[in-house]
Amino acid sequence: MSKKLLLKNAHIEGIRYYETYRKHGGYESAEKAFKMKPEEILEEVKISGLRGRGGAGFPTGLKWSFLAKPEGVPRHLVVNADESEPGTFKDRYLMEFLPHLLIEGMLISSFVLGSNVSYIYIRGEYSWIPDILEEAIEEAKAAGFLGKNILGSGFDCEIYVQRGGGAYICGEETALLESLEGKRGNPRLKPPFPAVKGLWERPTVVNNVESIAAVVPIIEISGAEYAKIGVGKSTGTKLISACGNINKPGVYEIDMTITVEEFIYSDEYCGGIPNGKKLKACIPGGSSVPIVPANLLLKTINGEPRYMNYESLADGGFATGTMMGSGGFIVLDEDQCVVNHTMTLARFYNHESCGQCTPCREGTGWMYKILKKIEKGEGKMEDIDLLWDIQRKIEGNTICPLGDAAAWPVAAAIRHFRDEFEWHVNNPELSQTQNYGIANY
Numbered sequence: 001m002s003k004k005l006l007l008k009n010a011h012i013e014g015i016r017y018y019e020t021y022r023k024h025g026g027y028e029s030a031e032k033a034f035k036m037k038p039e040e041i042l043e044e045v046k047i048s049g050l051r052g053r054g055g056a057g058f059p060t061g062l063k064w065s066f067l068a069k070p071e072g073v074p075r076h077l078v079v080n081a082d083e084s085e086p087g088t089f090k091d092r093y094l095m096e097f098l099p100h101l102l103i104e105g106m107l108i109s110s111f112v113l114g115s116n117v118s119y120i121y122i123r124g125e126y127s128w129i130p131d132i133l134e135e136a137i138e139e140a141k142a143a144g145f146l147g148k149n150i151l152g153s154g155f156d157c158e159i160y161v162q163r164g165g166g167a168y169i170c171g172e173e174t175a176l177l178e179s180l181e182g183k184r185g186n187p188r189l190k191p192p193f194p195a196v197k198g199l200w201e202r203p204t205v206v207n208n209v210e211s212i213a214a215v216v217p218i219i220e221i222s223g224a225e226y227a228k229i230g231v232g233k234s235t236g237t238k239l240i241s242a243c244g245n246i247n248k249p250g251v252y253e254i255d256m257t258i259t260v261e262e263f264i265y266s267d268e269y270c271g272g273i274p275n276g277k278k279l280k281a282c283i284p285g286g287s288s289v290p291i292v293p294a295n296l297l298l299k300t301i302n303g304e305p306r307y308m309n310y311e312s313l314a315d316g317g318f319a320t321g322t323m324m325g326s327g328g329f330i331v332l333d334e335d336q337c338v339v340n341h342t343m344t345l346a347r348f349y350n351h352e353s354c355g356q357c358t359p360c361r362e363g364t365g366w367m368y369k370i371l372k373k374i375e376k377g378e379g380k381m382e383d384i385d386l387l388w389d390i391q392r393k394i395e396g397n398t399i400c401p402l403g404d405a406a407a408w409p410v411a412a413a414i415r416h417f418r419d420e421f422e423w424h425v426n427n428p429e430l431s432q433t434q435n436y437g438i439a440n441y
């Protein structure tokens with residue numbers, strides 16, 4: 001059984017409220033942290049090996065150490081709660097059921113970074129959660145954990161919740177900052193990174209909800225103990241939101257030592273695939289990461305079991321591996337059609353492109369149109385090669401990672417499931433009434 005750090009108290013009734021949270025050890029990490037110097041806390045986070053849980057896996061302690069500290073310029077912590085990656089809903093769970101864990105993590109992190117005004121930017125579709133967060137903020141303030149001179153330290157901190165308008169692109173950190181400043185959420189060119197020029201051109205750290213929540217157990221058990229959980233550079237625990245063709249969809253906390261097979265089939269996690277169907281493929285890290293077929297999902301190219309961690313999922317590069325990403329684990333059984341699935345994603349990315357760069361603005365629409373044609377049985381063999389060519393021209397040629405995120409699913413689908421694309425071309429009539437999966441199994 002995986003060790004629980006973030007969700008260990010999630011089952012306790014009323015844990016969402018300050019009193020219950022406090023009774024079960026809440027804010028003890030904050031009390032401990034406020035007896036330490038900010039540099040000592042930063043060192044603990046570095047030692048813990050915590051990697052950003054939003055998707056990129058960038059070391060959190062290193063990111064914090066990049067924060068510029070020009071004299072007299074305010075600095076900010078911004079929590080990215082714009083969780084919009086299809087298949088990803090673990091931050092929603094944390095904010096809905098454990099809001100004080102996030103507030104406590106933000107308090108400690110703001111103390112380290114010297115942020116007197118910190119923000120939570122939350123996706124517009126999570127319409128009921130800002131009230132939960134604001135209530136928790138008020139409770140924390142009333143208990144002296146936010147506001148002026150927290151725990152007699154002389155440190156002041158306020159937290160504000162800002163609702164987004166429902167655009168996927170506002171999850172990209174610089175688009176998020178633009179939106180927070182009241183502008184259209186267009187990504188900025190990097191560098192400069194937000195750590196140097198962020199919110200209102202001030203040094204800013206943007207971190208995912210889960211990354212900030214993880215600071216609480218790190219301070220509780222120490223960075224060194226946190227680093228002992230997991231394996232290699234995949235330290236600590238990770239929340240996975242599992243969905244698709246599985247018996248038990250939900251949010252699971254894993255310690256990154258379990259195999260993918262165990263995660264899908266064990267009753268502790270996904271509980272297997274409904275109706276005894278076979279596993280076809282999986283997208284383990286949210287819709288932007290490459291789809292992997294069952295044979296490469298359960299084992300690496302060398303025949304080793306594949307594990308639920310950053311390194312093992314990526315083993316073999318994009319040709320045979322994938323990515324941990326945001327931990328949005330989407331399972332496809334044998335009845336699913338990869339062409340249909342890829343077309344749905346292409347439509348999503350085309351709709352969400354901000355339109356600033358030509359390869360993304362034009363390419364995503366072009367890919368969607370071709371995929372729609374193939375899926376309807378109106379495509380030609382050359383269209384598959386054209387699709388491949390377009391995704392190659394998008395990848396790496398855009399301002400922000402949305403371009404790559406639109407290109408990778410198409411590339412992986414053609415690489416691993418070209419037969420399904422060809423079936424649609426060769427079976428125009430069947431394509432209109434059946435999908436590949438149902439017609440072929």
Ligand code: NAD
Nearest residue numbers: 054055056058066083084085088171193194195325326401
């Ligand atoms: P990134 O690798 O560009 O950056 C990671 C972080 O490190 C950023 O905060 C960046 O500012 C910082 N950083 C990197 N180099 C730096 C430097 N030299 N100096 C200072 N700071 C530096 O990735 P990203 O654009 O932040 O995120 C992309 C990921 O987001 C994708 O892998 C995808 O999985 C994920 N994603 C998640 C969601 C979701 O809902 N959780 C949605 C879309 C995409």
Ligand code: SF4
Nearest residue numbers: 354356357360398400
């Ligand atoms: Fe906008 Fe797409 Fe360019 Fe990102 S890659 S800046 S979403 S056009």
